[in-house]
Amino acid sequence: MSFYIEAKNIVARYDDTEVLENVSLAAEKGSTCAVLGASGCGKSTLLKIIAGLKKATSGEVFIAGKKRDAKQNDIGFMPQNYGLLPWQTVRDNILLPWRIKGGKKKPPAENLDELIERLGIADVVERFPAELSGGQQQRVALARAFFFAPQLLLMDEPFSALDAITREDMQGVFLDLWKNRDITTILVTHDVEEAVVLGRQIVIMAKNPGRIDQSITNPLFGKPRDSAEFFEFCQGIRNRIKRTMTNRFNEGENLCE
Amino acid sequence: MRIGKSAFLGAFVVFTAWFLAAAILQTPAVPSPAAAFSRLAAIFNGSLSLHAGASLFRVAAGLAAALAVGFPVGVLMGYDKKIDKLISPVVYLCYPVPKIALLPVLMLLFGIGEISKIALIFLIVVFQVIVSVRDATCNIEPQFFFPLYSLGASFGDIFREVLLPAVLPQLITALRLALGTAVSVLFFAETYGTQLGMGYFITDAWMRVNYLDMYAGIIMLALMGLLLFALLDMAERLACPWQNK
Numbered sequence: 001m002s003f004y005i006e007a008k009n010i011v012a013r014y015d016d017t018e019v020l021e022n023v024s025l026a027a028e029k030g031s032t033c034a035v036l037g038a039s040g041c042g043k044s045t046l047l048k049i050i051a052g053l054k055k056a057t058s059g060e061v062f063i064a065g066k067k068r069d070a071k072q073n074d075i076g077f078m079p080q081n082y083g084l085l086p087w088q089t090v091r092d093n094i095l096l097p098w099r100i101k102g103g104k105k106k107p108p109a110e111n112l113d114e115l116i117e118r119l120g121i122a123d124v125v126e127r128f129p130a131e132l133s134g135g136q137q138q139r140v141a142l143a144r145a146f147f148f149a150p151q152l153l154l155m156d157e158p159f160s161a162l163d164a165i166t167r168e169d170m171q172g173v174f175l176d177l178w179k180n181r182d183i184t185t186i187l188v189t190h191d192v193e194e195a196v197v198l199g200r201q202i203v204i205m206a207k208n209p210g211r212i213d214q215s216i217t218n219p220l221f222g223k224p225r226d227s228a229e230f231f232e233f234c235q236g237i238r239n240r241i242k243r244t245m246t247n248r249f250n251e252g253e254n255l256c257e
Numbered sequence: 258m259r260i261g262k263s264a265f266l267g268a269f270v271v272f273t274a275w276f277l278a279a280a281i282l283q284t285p286a287v288p289s290p291a292a293a294f295s296r297l298a299a300i301f302n303g304s305l306s307l308h309a310g311a312s313l314f315r316v317a318a319g320l321a322a323a324l325a326v327g328f329p330v331g332v333l334m335g336y337d338k339k340i341d342k343l344i345s346p347v348v349y350l351c352y353p354v355p356k357i358a359l360l361p362v363l364m365l366l367f368g369i370g371e372i373s374k375i376a377l378i379f380l381i382v383v384f385q386v387i388v389s390v391r392d393a394t395c396n397i398e399p400q401f402f403f404p405l406y407s408l409g410a411s412f413g414d415i416f417r418e419v420l421l422p423a424v425l426p427q428l429i430t431a432l433r434l435a436l437g438t439a440v441s442v443l444f445f446a447e448t449y450g451t452q453l454g455m456g457y458f459i460t461d462a463w464m465r466v467n468y469l470d471m472y473a474g475i476i477m478l479a480l481m482g483l484l485l486f487a488l489l490d491m492a493e494r495l496a497c498p499w500q501n502k
Contacts, residue, residue, distance in 0.1 A: 051407040070409030077407035079400035087422035087499045096418065100410045128499040144404075154407065 002065070004029035004184055005050075005152055010059035012045055018209035019045050020056075025203060025212065029064075030182035032221075034199025036189055036237070038245055042210025043188045044156055050186060051077045051154050063151060074101055076150035080157045082141040084129040090140050091125045097148035112147055119143050119173065135166040139173065146177045155187040159194065168225075171197050175222070192234045192241070197225055204237065206244035213244045264483075285468050293472035300473060304458070309477050311453040315371065316439055316485070319378025320432065326379075327386030328428065332420055334387070335394020345391075352384040357442055360449075369450025377446050382435040389431035393424040426500055429493045436485055440478070455481070 003026035012020040019042045027033040037043045048054040050061050052070045061068040068075070076097065077083070084093045094112065116122050119139045129137055138159065145153050158174070159167040171194060178185065189195050195202050200221045206213040220233055272290050279289040297305070334341040334348075360377055367373040401419050410418070447456025455478050462470035493500065 048403075051403070052409075053403055053406050070407065073409075075407040077403050079403045081398075081400060083400045083404050085401055085418065085422070087425075087497070088418075096404065097408055099418070100405065100408045100414050130499065 003027060004031075004064060005033075005186065006062040007046070007050055008060050008062065010046065010049055010061075011057045012042065012049060012054070012210075013057045020049075021209035021211045023059075023205075023210065023212055025050075025186075025215075027184055027186060027201065029184055031200045032178065032185045032187070032198055033201045033203060034187050034189060034195035034218075035203045035205060036192065036195040036199075036241070037205030037210075037213075038207060038241060039190060040210075041205040041207035043205050045210070046205075047154050047156050047186065047188045050152075051075055053077070073152070074148070074150040076145045076148055076153045078141050078145055078153070078155045078158055081161055082129075082137045084137055084140055084144075086129055089126050089128060090121060090132070093129065093140055094125075094144045094147055096144060097150070101148070115143055115147055134162050135170065138162060138166075138170050142170075142174060142177060146181060146183065149181060149183060151184065153183050153185040155185065157189055158187055160189070160191065167194070174198065192237050193225065196220055196230065196234055196237070202237070204240060204244070214240065288469055288472055292469060293476060296469040297473035297476050300470065301477075305473065305477055308453055308455050308458040308474075309481055311451075312440075312443060312447065312455040312478075313481060313485075315374050315443055315447075315454065316378060316436075318375045319439060319443075320382055320435070322375065322379045323382035323386050323435070324428075324432075327383045328390055328424075331387045331390025332394050332416070332424065334391040335397075335424075336420065341391065348384060348387055352388065356380045357445060360446060364450065374443065374446045374451070374454075378439045378443055381438055381442055382432075385431050385435045385438075386428065389427050390424050393427035394420060397423045422497075426493065426497050429489055429497070433486065433489055436482070436489070440482055440485075444478070 005025075005027045007023065007025045010020050010023045010025075012018075023042075023046055025033070025035070025046070035043045035046065045054060049056045049059075050068070052061075052068060052075065063073050063075075066072075074097075084090075085096070088096070091112075094116070113122070116125055119142065121136060121139050121143065124132055124136060124140075129140065132140065138161075145155075159170045162170060175198065185198075187198060189198075196218060199218050201215065202218050203215045204213045205211065220230055223230065275287075275290050279287045330344065334344055356377060359380065360373070363373040363376050363380075367376055397419065401423070402415065405415055405418060443454070444456040444459070447454035448460045451457055455474055459471055459474040459478070462468075462474055
């Protein structure tokens with residue numbers, strides 16, 4: 001099986017602290033991968049290395065079999081607080097990737113108006129982000145990501161700034177957009193439910209140093225979140241994460257089955 | 258600082274106080290506002306407008322030169338830590354030096370004409386512009402850059418999409434602060450080596466004990482300041498529409 005996105009043997013050492021110890025991660029084309037872990041496990045650093053925002057001490061990232069190159073590849077990055085530019089209107093924010101990469105690709109067949117209509121932000125396209133609610137800003141960030149249709153979409157704690165109800169809502173909006181476009185997505189989260197809802201593949205990270213504890217193909221991906229099965233599965237993952245956290249007190253124990 | 262209703266209230270308070278002072282003191286050194294304004298109207302077309310124009314030109318040229326140099330230097334310092342480490346000691350060393358003390362040097366280097374006066378304003382404003390633009394650039398949230406970096410944006414893209422708009426409001430604030438200093442120092446510089454400019458006009462009227470001319474000149478200077486501040490406010494409203502939303 002060949003993977004579309006591959007991060008191979010990523011090591012990140014900053015000021016003598018080992019943030020990531022030999023992390024490898026791969027995702028198939030058109031799938032989603034949720035990287036899950038407690039704070040400080042280096043998951044955000046991993047995402048930034050894949051995005052090219054940070055340099056790895058060693059290791060490589062490949063997209064479609066070639067080394068990642070920001071100029072050649074189209075990598076969408078959605079920061080924690082949406083990354084909308086306060087000085088640009090919603091429309092200009094959505095079109096930002098096109099202004100930078102527009103020459104290389106044609107806009108997707110579906111037009112912008114249809115997308116913003118679908119996301120319910122048609123009324124606010126000429127406003128500035130500061131005038132919008134958190135949920136609306138998140139919708140704009142999603143519109144920006146999906147209108148550009150990057151080869152790889154990276155989301156850093158995408159919905160963590162939202163209240164619980166809006167967050168579930170937004171996860172639904174994301175899945176809806178994603179299903180229609182098959183954009184390969186890697187997202188980082190500390191929210192177990194979010195990982196189970198959004199990740200076809202779930203990668204659990206452990207910390208000190210940051211490493212991959214386990215990678216699971218999610219049996220509940222795309223299934224409703226209100227089943228007993230869903231609750232049990234989340235509980236299992238939560239316990240697993242707790243075990244990775246106690247691990248640093250007894251170094252010798254090998255957690256990997 | 259917006260000019261609106263409150264500005265008229267402010268003017269009203271100032272003129273009432275002035276009117277009362279003139280009425281109570283009864284001395285030629287404090288003429289009534291009405292007398293000063295009618296003198297202003299009488300001499301504006303004759304000579305005062307020429308003096309005001311000369312001063313405005315010097316301020317505008319000095320500010321433009323300071324912007325042209327200070328803005329790119331400040332952005333580069335804020336954006337690139339290496340450049341900052343290289344230049345900031347120089348800036349910190351020069352910034353606190355009272356530039357007015359350099360006037361004799363400037364006059365020796367550039368003569369006593371226009372260039373030494375414009376250079377003086379430039380020197381006063383440029384450091385304020387550099388420091389504010391540098392700090393504003395440093396304070397841009399890193400997450401604004403992330404989506405651009407991941408797309409492999411060029412420096413031109415980053416400048417256009419993020420750096421320029423992010424820095425504009427602070428740049429205008431820096432110009433506001435610098436403007437007051439620039440005008441008062443220009444006043445001093447215009448008392449030497451020129452027969453044009455508000456500094457010359459007011460000092461000359463003072464020497465001639467022509468208090469009405471002197472007051473007309475002071476009012477003119479205040480109006481010039483008002484005009485410049487109003488222009489900056491307008492520039493901010495047009496260039497930074499996302500502010501005050």
